[in-house]
Each structure stands twice: as C-alpha cells, then as structure tokens.
Amino acid sequence: MYYSSPLIRCNPGDLWNSATGSMYYSVFPPPQAGLKPRQRTAMDLYKAIQDLRTEKEKLERVIASLEDLQRAAGGAVPPMSKGGKRGRKSMNADEREQVSARMKKYWAGRRKDNSQKG
Numbered sequence: 001m002y003y004s005s006p007l008i009r010c011n012p013g014d015l016w017n018s019a020t021g022s023m024y025y026s027v028f029p030p031p032q033a034g035l036k037p038r039q040r041t042a043m044d045l046y047k048a049i050q051d052l053r054t055e056k057e058k059l060e061r062v063i064a065s066l067e068d069l070q071r072a073a074g075g076a077v078p079p080m081s082k083g084g085k086r087g088r089k090s091m092n093a094d095e096r097e098q099v100s101a102r103m104k105k106y107w108a109g110r111r112k113d114n115s116q117k118g
Helices: 037-072 093-117
Strands: none
Touching: none
C-alpha cells in the first residue's frame, strides 16, 4: 500500500522501523503538488508537527497502559529519572585536607625512591 497526499509520500512497508515500531516518511510533497516552495515547506512542517504530536499521544497512552499492567502484576513502576547530577562532586574543607595529606605522603615516598635509585 502506498500512501500519497499533497503533503506526504510514503510506503509504510519500506519505511517501517521494526526496532522502534514507528514509521518514517518524507514530509516533502512532490513537485507536481502545485504549491510554491515556501508554502510547501510551511505546510510540510505543520503537518509533520501534527503527526509527531499524534504519535507522542499514542505512545503516552501505550506507556500508561503498560505501567498499569506492571502494577497489576505486583511490580512497582520505577520513577523517571531526570538524568542525575553530572560532573565532579565538590569537596568540603575536611576532605581537601585529607587528600592534601595523602598526596604529600605519596609524593614524599616518590622523591625518596627516586633519590635512592639515582
């Protein structure tokens, strides 16, 4: 089956992504649609945004139903993480002093070893 409209051309069988379960298609209409390039682009983007919002709503419903099934099976739904904090953990003054003492001891030992070798 080939789906064709002035805005969308796609062949679902060729463009179906089985890994993600979604369909990818070109939002650019054929040149014979009779629209000016700027009109086609604006309409294409509007249509693409509508399609993506519709797909998002469908996915949200599917996720909600799967979470309901998981709850019914006795499992808790894990909370969604916000990605967590990135970067280094900052140290307080005590931790800095401990690291400083440890590194002084380390480098003193290295200097001692080097002076004995050469």
